[in-house]
Amino acid sequence: MSTNNPFAEGTDNIERKRRIGRVFVGICFASTLVGIVALVALLADVIYESWGWVTWEFLTYPPSQVVENFLPDGRGAGIYPAIIGSVFLIALTAVFTIFLGVGAAVYLEEYAADSQLKSFIEANIANLAGVPSIVYGLLGLAIFVRGMQLGSSLIAGALTLTLLILPIVIVSTQESLRSVPDSQRQAAYGVGATQWQVIRDVVLPRALPGIMTGTILSLSRAIGETAPILMVGAATSLFVSPDSLTAPFSAMPMMIFEWATLPEPEFQHVAAAGIVVLLTILLLMNAVAILIRNKYDPRS
CATH class of the missing domain: 1.10.3720.10 (MetI-like)
Structure with missing residues (x-):
């Protein structure tokens, strides 16, 4: 006589599918997190490098390729x-x-x-x-x-x-x-x-x-x-x-x-x-x- 319980097998299959689903959600979340972390790191680096250089003079002056023309407010290298x-x-x-x-x-x-x-x-x-x-x-x-x-x-x-x-x-x-x-x-x-x-x-x-x-x-x-x-x-x-x-x-x-x-x-x-x-x-x-x-x- 077979001792297999069809209800137990069905429960195991459902639980396995749920575990696979949770793994898939975790992979998707990790992929999203990688993109977000990379974007935040890039923006943080750009903002750190530009801190103090985005001034009114920078926005209203023409460009310069001479470092000696730079002033502390960024003047001389406008955009x-x-x-x-x-x-x-x-x-x-x-x-x-x-x-x-x-x-x-x-x-x-x-x-x-x-x-x-x-x-x-x-x-x-x-x-x-x-x-x-x-x-x-x-x-x-x-x-x-x-x-x-x-x-x-x-x-x-x-x-x-x-x-x-x-x-x-x-x-x-x-x-x-x-x-x-x-x-x-x-x-x-x-x-x-x-x-x-x-x-x-x-x-x-x-x-x-x-x-x-x-x-x-x-x-x-x-x-x-x-x-x-x-x-x-x-x-x-x-x-x-x-x-x-x-x-x-x-x-x-x-x-x-x-x-x-x-x-x-x-x-x-x-x-x-x-x-x-x-x-x-x-x-x-x-x-x-x-x-x-x-x-x-x-x-x-």
């Missing part, structure tokens, strides 16, 4: 031209990206008929999102700087960054458009609305939070990129801010990169101060964009 260059650069990139990215996504999702050509285009757009940024820099150098004769200008840099983040915006916008229930479209068609009226008054307002989120993430990547603007000829040290779309420009990542490569220890503090300014501007941009997204969220 003002790079701040203005980055703000103009990211503003132009946002304008180009919103029009081109959202427009392309709306066409692919709402107007283009399902076909092999559409699938081919969408697959290639998704693949372009993973292309290294240096490749887009080379593309911008060939098309905008040399082909269109724009030179190492602000608009050439903005168009190059637009190419970099355009696939991300298109993919995220398509996902946001797909999240709008089809029943809402059919209800609008039922009351006599045209396709454009349905897209303008029904689809886009409800997809706006997702579109804003994708745009925020894309611009957050663009503002910290160095390789693309390096390839189009952004200046590492510029003593005046750009005054037109065709003027030479600098950007905060370029300025920070230049300071970090200099051997004098003072420049390491200045580079850390530049990183703090860049992170602050990035957080402010995200905060403003999130407020705009929440304001126009129809679910709020």
Whole structure:
């Protein structure tokens, strides 16, 4: 006669699965903790190195590569031209990206008929999102700087960054458009609305939070990129801010990169101060964009 107890075996199996579940949760928590600890350590090191160097003079003076010019308040190693260059650069990139990215996504999702050509285009757009940024820099150098004769200008840099983040915006916008229930479209068609009226008054307002989120993430990547603007000829040290779309420009990542490569220890503090300014501007941009997204969220 068998002495196996099926109830005991079932209890053992449940307990084993619970132990496996607890181990899995522990691994996930440890992985999260590693990322958080690394981020906190990095931020603590940057703040420690920049302590006392982020001053009003640092924000309003042009840069310097002469250590003897440094004063205790950080004057003589300002980042003002790079701040203005980055703000103009990211503003132009946002304008180009919103029009081109959202427009392309709306066409692919709402107007283009399902076909092999559409699938081919969408697959290639998704693949372009993973292309290294240096490749887009080379593309911008060939098309905008040399082909269109724009030179190492602000608009050439903005168009190059637009190419970099355009696939991300298109993919995220398509996902946001797909999240709008089809029943809402059919209800609008039922009351006599045209396709454009349905897209303008029904689809886009409800997809706006997702579109804003994708745009925020894309611009957050663009503002910290160095390789693309390096390839189009952004200046590492510029003593005046750009005054037109065709003027030479600098950007905060370029300025920070230049300071970090200099051997004098003072420049390491200045580079850390530049990183703090860049992170602050990035957080402010995200905060403003999130407020705009929440304001126009129809679910709020």
